């Protein structure tokens with residue numbers, strides 16, 4: 001007898017009809033769609049990575065250090081050196097990409113019967129990670145309808161927090177996909193208004209921020225419900241290494257141990273992340289060059305008649321497009337893959353090498369008259 005029940009009927013009702021995260025991975029000459037760092041890992045770091053993997057390989061019969069103590073120590077040292085604040089290893093937590101540490105936070109503090117609030121447009125995984133573990137998602141607004149549509153003001157953020165009384169609040173600074181960083185007064189005000197919430201500041205792009213943009217790490221002291229997430233995928237040029245991390249109060253970090261799967265960070269992952277951290281200055285050596293390309297893109301896109309948004313990240317959101325999907329296709333036909341993030345009349349492009357910027361701007365110049 002054939003099985004009559006459809007998979008759709010078996011699937012959790014709240015997942016029926018949902019779409020997975022799906023940035024296209026197309027094999028084209030210029031890939032500027034996922035905000036990776038275009039520069040390869042330097043050769044001497046590759047040698048160190050290889051040596052460290054070789055060193056742990058004979059012991060792969062054993063589980064890795066479940067508490068990844070050495071890695072937490074080195075992450076704390078790195079943030080203490082660069083983040084403007086002294087942090088202890090007990091304040092650090094890591095996962096396979098910052099997506100995983102974000103998931104740990106909502107597993108522990110969100111979930112069924114609870115609400116998470118974000119301010120859209122922001123990182124598309126915040127709602128997916130939240131609803132994936134049964135949390136109700138509330139799409140908050142930025143400045144839609146005003147002449148600063150992507151800005152988030154203290155007044156508006158606080159009002160929305162009061163209205164929705166969330167259990168988890170997501171802020172993203174610098175914000176993906178709009179590019180701009182939040183001022184710390186927004187973080188402080190949201191934290192004060194969200195009295196029963198864990199407040200997450202996703203700082204995946206922090207290392208690219210323009211001068212005068214302090215990290216929310218400087219607010220951790222005295223705020224036991226504040227979480228700041230970071231990643232090695234962007235400035236650190238280590239997206240394939242899959243290492244994201246967060247800093248928070250030790251008690252909050254301790255709670256995350258309730259929801260992580262045992263041994264979630266493999267021995268090779270811990271080893272290669274330690275290798276990358278040992279060469280942090282070198283790994284971060286391309287940040288200034290990428291910022292230059294970002295600023296060049298903003299200036300030249302404006303000259304071409306597009307409407308780029310100021311950016312503190314390694315990408316630029318640009319608007320003024322008649323039909324974003326058509327322009328996306330026209331750029332792809334010229335060998336340049338950018339991202340259609342679903343904001344009408346806008347596309348997002350990652351800042352990479354000078355040659356990639358040349359190729360992107362040449363293609364943009366070709367399509368400019370029909371696109372804008």
Ligand code: PMP
Pocket residue numbers: 034035096097098099100123172176202204205230231232233239242243244
């Ligand atoms: N946060 C933001 C804002 C991002 O843009 C991304 C990657 N696109 C991530 C988190 C997750 O990155 P990863 O899991 O590679 O650390």
